[in-house]
Amino acid sequence: MQGILGSLVDLNHPGHYIHWGFIQLSVANLVVIALMVLVFMVALVVPFRRHGGGER
Amino acid sequence: MGSINAGGRRRSRRFNPDRDVAEWHGAYRPYDLVKEFIIALVVVAILVTGLSIVFSSPDDQPITLKSWSTSSPADFAQTAITELDGTSGTATYGPPYNSTPGAAQSIGPFSPEAWFGVHHPIDTASDYVIGPLQTLPNRPALTAALSAYSAASSEQRAQWTAAYEKSVAHATFSGGQLVVPAGPYGPVGTMITSLTSMARSGALDGALLSSRQFYGTDYTKPLLFIADGTYLSNIAQNQHLSGDQWGMMNETGNYPGQAWLWLYTLWYQVPPMNSSSSGDLQVWAIMMVLTLLLALVPFIPGLRSIPRWSRVYRIIWRQHYRDEAARGPGTGTGPSVPVRTPSPAVSAE
Amino acid sequence: MTVDLNPDEATAGAAADLPEDADQWTARLRNAALEALPPQRLMPDRQPAYVASWIYVFGVLTLAALAVVILTGMVLAIFGPAWWHDSSAGLFVNSLHLWSVEVFFFAMVVHLWGKFFMAAWRGRRRATWITGVVSFVVSVGAAFTGYLSQQNFDSQWISTQAKDGINATGAGAIFNVTNFGQMLMWHIMLLPLVVAILVGLHILLVRRRGVVPPFAEPAEAGGTEAVNGGLAESGEVR
Numbered sequence: 001m002q003g004i005l006g007s008l009v010d011l012n013h014p015g016h017y018i019h020w021g022f023i024q025l026s027v028a029n030l031v032v033i034a035l036m037v038l039v040f041m042v043a044l045v046v047p048f049r050r051h052g053g054g055e056r
Numbered sequence: 057m058g059s060i061n062a063g064g065r066r067r068s069r070r071f072n073p074d075r076d077v078a079e080w081h082g083a084y085r086p087y088d089l090v091k092e093f094i095i096a097l098v099v100v101a102i103l104v105t106g107l108s109i110v111f112s113s114p115d116d117q118p119i120t121l122k123s124w125s126t127s128s129p130a131d132f133a134q135t136a137i138t139e140l141d142g143t144s145g146t147a148t149y150g151p152p153y154n155s156t157p158g159a160a161q162s163i164g165p166f167s168p169e170a171w172f173g174v175h176h177p178i179d180t181a182s183d184y185v186i187g188p189l190q191t192l193p194n195r196p197a198l199t200a201a202l203s204a205y206s207a208a209s210s211e212q213r214a215q216w217t218a219a220y221e222k223s224v225a226h227a228t229f230s231g232g233q234l235v236v237p238a239g240p241y242g243p244v245g246t247m248i249t250s251l252t253s254m255a256r257s258g259a260l261d262g263a264l265l266s267s268r269q270f271y272g273t274d275y276t277k278p279l280l281f282i283a284d285g286t287y288l289s290n291i292a293q294n295q296h297l298s299g300d301q302w303g304m305m306n307e308t309g310n311y312p313g314q315a316w317l318w319l320y321t322l323w324y325q326v327p328p329m330n331s332s333s334s335g336d337l338q339v340w341a342i343m344m345v346l347t348l349l350l351a352l353v354p355f356i357p358g359l360r361s362i363p364r365w366s367r368v369y370r371i372i373w374r375q376h377y378r379d380e381a382a383r384g385p386g387t388g389t390g391p392s393v394p395v396r397t398p399s400p401a402v403s404a405e
Numbered sequence: 406m407t408v409d410l411n412p413d414e415a416t417a418g419a420a421a422d423l424p425e426d427a428d429q430w431t432a433r434l435r436n437a438a439l440e441a442l443p444p445q446r447l448m449p450d451r452q453p454a455y456v457a458s459w460i461y462v463f464g465v466l467t468l469a470a471l472a473v474v475i476l477t478g479m480v481l482a483i484f485g486p487a488w489w490h491d492s493s494a495g496l497f498v499n500s501l502h503l504w505s506v507e508v509f510f511f512a513m514v515v516h517l518w519g520k521f522f523m524a525a526w527r528g529r530r531r532a533t534w535i536t537g538v539v540s541f542v543v544s545v546g547a548a549f550t551g552y553l554s555q556q557n558f559d560s561q562w563i564s565t566q567a568k569d570g571i572n573a574t575g576a577g578a579i580f581n582v583t584n585f586g587q588m589l590m591w592h593i594m595l596l597p598l599v600v601a602i603l604v605g606l607h608i609l610l611v612r613r614r615g616v617v618p619p620f621a622e623p624a625e626a627g628g629t630e631a632v633n634g635g636l637a638e639s640g641e642v643r
Contacts, residue, residue, distance in 0.1 A: 007112030015311075026307075
């Protein structure tokens, strides 16, 4: 049996895929990659405040 | 320009901003690395626990020779005959399974597959068909068929198997038996029908795994047999796992897969790799070169200048540049807040 | 010559005072280690003021994710490779292991992007960059052997497909992806050890050289750099 005991969202259904030119990407992978790019940009941009350290 | 370092050697290289950097003599701030690691550990643990509760992980049941031959007996029989007559994918694979001439992949004279040779020998006729059949007891008709086959000349065998291969494409399954239109197959019909029944009973799975010993952990033989058929690849195709579907990056169902394999699998989609018989070697050669380039970026002019040209660093270090501008030019000379003495210097390297 | 040393005195460095012991491999190794990484440098309590961006946390996030990968892997090892198919607790630990791998690669790649755009190899930090890239490549291999060890449809497909690429390089003669026993041992023993050693080296190199300083201000390029040029090669961290 496919063990999906205890998962709130069942990802075991047939995957969804994006076709873009010669590129085929699963929605799941696209989400991961998009998140990576987003997190990278956010990490660059969000100010990093050190508590107790440094003058401003 | 030149400088004499601690060892007394003169270095005469000019400063290159993409290779060198003036070391920091400016302010330090307290930074608790251990606390940072513990916080990171807790954050990751919570994140991973949350993802596991919400999504769990996939576990699609494996194929067995039993499940294959039960679901697709005709496909199984078609594969079995090619194993017997030596035309299957495995039989014609070349090294490391056998030494089929011309089968090894190559780029020009470069053919490491051939150089390493046969290390996991598989004789598909005896390993997949004759050997397992010989383990079945109390089958006089089968025993006679096997004797007839082994006594026949190779030309006779080729005639039988070629005829069978043509007809098995039209095979059906009824009454628990494989049914192939009658033809001049000699003993081959009996052999393949028996093998199909053996597979459907589950006995073939066991026979292939424990053919050498009781404890088997090497699944090469049964896996290659299964992969020679279309049953496994059809399931994979439906799950978007085929090589030509960028399948290497994917996972069964809707789970994220291995996004980090994007560049490796990309080359399989483009000519000439996507149609060349040496496509695998070509892709590996490309990836080895690219990986080497990535590792050697610090040494590659142009490539190592991209960070400076792209100016992404101005975002990363914007606070530093603001502080510097406020203090006046000079690389961090003199802190403007009292900080404890920086880490003690050691003697110059 | 025998010297009757109080053990406490010995550890206080009295042995090093004896000239004939300075050539000892032990003494030389110890002194080299202490010179490269004195305690304050091995475990510093301050960082340069320019280390002030969220991009800097992705190295430690990668390390933390690796720790979770290893910990969950150890739990799976305790119960054996078939456990997660038969037990919901096992499936849950398998999920933890899989998702921590996804987080590991996620963080590692963001860390790689950040380090690239900082040109973090500058100032004698090329070995740091190289150990990072090699860690990445070996981690991909470690993950690959993990996928092969699942003993389910995914492993069957991945092994029968991947064998073609690996066989083409000749490595298939030794590295047999359809051999579950072999792949499992690479996955739980050989490759984690190599990853741990590489990551350890990588971190020690970061400690040794320090976090790479920013690019000089454009206004200073070619100006103050000439003055600092003599120091630029030293890689010395104060």
